[in-house]
Amino acid sequence: MSGKRAKRRVLRPVPLTALAGVGACLAVAAVVPSAFASGAARTEAGSAAAPSGTCTIRSADKHTEAPPSCLGVTAALDHLPAVGEQATLTVNVTAQTSVKNAGLSVQLPPGLRISDRDAGLAAPTADSFGQRTGRKLALTPGTRTVKLKVKAVAAGPAQIQADISDIDHPDPRRAGHDSVELTVGATKGSTGKGVAVSKGRATKDAGRGPGTREPRKVAPKSPAPARSAGASAPTVGAQVCVGGTFRNRFQSAEGGAWNAKANRDEPVSNANVILWGKPTADGGTRQLAAGMTGNGDGKFNLCYTPSTSVTSAAWVEFRTQAGRMWSVVDANGGLYATSSYALNNLSRSTSLGNVYANSGQSRAWHVLDTLNKLWWNRGSTTDCWASSEQGGRCSPITVQWYPGSTDGTYWNGGEDKIHLADNDPDSEHTTVHEAGHALQGKLYRGWWPRVTNCSPHYVDRTSSTSCAWTEGYANAVAFHTFGDTTYYWGNGASLNLANDRSTRGIDPGDACEARVATALVDLWSQVDGGWTKSNTMMSRDTQSSFREYFVTDRPAYGLDTGATARDIIWKHTIWY
Incomplete structure (x- = not known):
């Protein structure tokens, strides 16, 4: 751009990981809400974190930059029960x-039931996701053991989940998660370790429950994702159509709490869908039509011209991919797929009604639909994720997740892939935070700042200007997408990170990611009229710090750095 000082950038591979999620803001007092924050001030006394370097518990693998925790939890069965058998679950x-008010939560799937429990555990509650129980604990350094008797009541994949957290001070440094995966067998000795859920049948439609939401009102600001390879629009004058609505039941950290996440029942938008069929009983399987579910309502209608008067069998398969723009893959890199029941001897158009995602894949579908929320307001001037890319040469966002995963939470720039741990998908903020790293990588065309002092990092503490810039941007992407300044973790805990100059417990300045994140969302909403102009600037020139973004690049690209903009960053304790 004319008048812009030249920058010399040496391109180098992006670092292996960009962390994921945020550490907690510890002590917040007399908060004056930032953009999108609630109007209530809040006070929390004291620091929630243990002294630096004293905690060593990790539930994730070696790639994560998440800080070690002061709390941990493990869950194990004394043996693998078949239907009708009992086993002892030790947590x-x-x-x-020391934690004065810790919360332990244990959740069983529908195929298992609590038959007996320690006296301190609450009476089990049940819903379509299974049974849950829990209790509050006053913890001192050491190990506490809780035992339950569980009975297998149905065959199939099953996952037991256990979470521990500090109720008064939500923070990944004071929380732990573990799970047990098993496939319950119908006869003695037939139950096995692990689950295989990459391909599965649709979950039975038991009616839309209390977590049902109306379809989101979406006013697309950009074209829908490009159709998947081989997809075709419904044939004009087609004689037979198969339609319905694809939905997903999932548990959401947004709206939940330490002992019970919010149950949701929502349509899945922009998912690739294929109509398969066998024209004759002894013939081979053919793809009859393909398309995508509707944006905001999950509806599909696939039409084809039959080659015979009656199609022997036809069924619909949904895959965790949106055109070619984003996807969710399993441990082996394959897409998850849910198939409907088969329609036999099909001779006329029909509706499948509500088709529900396979329950074992629920979190994968939740991730896919969460990325759809970012897509429609991604701040790009092209049909790609970032303005640095043009139509036909778009790079996708890929997320890898599988039940029981400890491979998370981070974005790997070398492979341009997001890795989510087991319960990460329950937090839409975590999913979009990681997508924010991927988006910034695309804006920078593969270049990445030389980030220092960032492993681990804490949202409320000083790290470095480079760490606060990359992590602050990812946090801001989540806040901008959901219109808030509250961060949610996968265990249901949350914390409002709204701040101003009077906020105690958050370090001041542009080396603290909480300050950078809230300054960015306020600039975008109060000065720039959205974040498209800012992202376009970032696609043309790179930044290693918020100072470089604000002092050098914003004025060079015509973005305001006058009195209003300076008042905003000053409010967040940043001044140049």
């Missing part, structure tokens, strides 16, 4: 610091 809670 061990480990603390490396």
